[in-house]
Amino acid sequence: MANQDIFTLIHSRYNSFTNTEKKVADYILENIKGVIYMSITDLADACNVGESSVFRFCKTMDLKGYQEFKIVLAHSISLDNETPQLSSMITMQDTIEELASKALSSNINALTETFNLITENNISNAVESMVQAERIHFFGVGTSLMTAMEAKNKFMRITNKTECSLDSHLQVMSAALMTEKDVAILISYSGSTKDTIEVAKVAKERGAKIISITRFAKSPLTSFSDITLLCGANEGPLQGGSLSAKIAQLYLLDLLYFEYFKRTNKEAVHNKELTAKAVIEKML
Structure with a gap:
């Protein structure tokens, strides 16, 4: 299906669409390149329809x-372009210097x-929740799991209450054992990953504080969030795992880390010394 021209398909089936489906189709045809970077919630809002309609x-x-x-749409846009593109900026003709x-x-x-999307109150409230929490769980799937593991690695140097499960089944089981004294930090660029949404739903039912790091202010994930931290990278459907998106997420995690360190200075410094000493024998 990836080689299908989505525009031809929309036009060929347009007359059979319901009125709601026509609204979605019209918006897509008028905003082709913008739709690639929209969540399902954003598109639904733009068309004044429900997510189920999309x-x-x-x-x-x-x-x-x-x-x-979105994948088929991205392929169709590539087919329409005379110059193949690896991303919205990079083309196959770029020199190494241009790359x-x-x-x-x-x-x-x-x-x-x-940086421009940062809200001071959100950062402050997120860190305060982390400081007060008995346990802090980092969750993610795919590339976002690697970012969650980075967060675990960073925070475990200054606190002993961080967790990160590597398997989606283990993640949802961990969520099921959370309490109102715990914080779940869920990382998902799209905010539409099924496993991550399920973890958020279960953790929310258990009363845990939900902090989301995502691209879109409105998405299935943010509907469960108490605090949403937005990253500013644009990632197309064919660019999964782009480093710019990961760097934006890591930047937010860095900000949380430094503020957490400030607020727990005495404990953080002590733990940092202990963890640094524990691995120093591993170095030449």
Whole structure:
């Protein structure tokens, strides 16, 4: 299905769409490139329809869901372009010098936009929740799991109450054992990953504080969040795991870390000395 031209498909089936599906189709055709970077919630809001209507539109197109729709859309845009693109900025014709410059610009833009999206109250409340928590769980799937592991590695140097499970089944079981004294930090660029949403739902039912690190203010994940921290990187459906998105997430985690360190200074310094001493024998 990836080689299917989505625009031809929409036009060929347009007359069979319901009025709601036509609203979705019209918006997509008028905002082709922007839709690639929209969550299902953003698209639904833009079309003044429900998320279920967008999902039904995708099913009507014989697609499994919204993510597959975005993948097909990205392929269709590539087919329309004379110059193949690896991302929104980088092309197959770029020299190494141009690649280096564009990669630098992409990462700087992601960090700058993330900085502009920071809300001081959200950061302060998130850190205060972490300080007061008995346990802090980091959750993620795929590339976001690696970011969650980075967070675990960073925070365990200054506190002994962090956890990060590597398997989606173990994650949801951990969520089921959380209490109102725990904090769940869920990392998901799209905010639409099924396993992560399930973890958020279970943790919320257990009364845990939910902190989300994501790209979109409105998504299935943020509907469960007490605090949402937004990262500013744009990642297309064919760019899964882009470093600019990960760098933006790590920047937010760095900010949480430094503020946590400040608020627990005496304990943090003591634990940092202990953990540093524990691994020093491993170094030459």
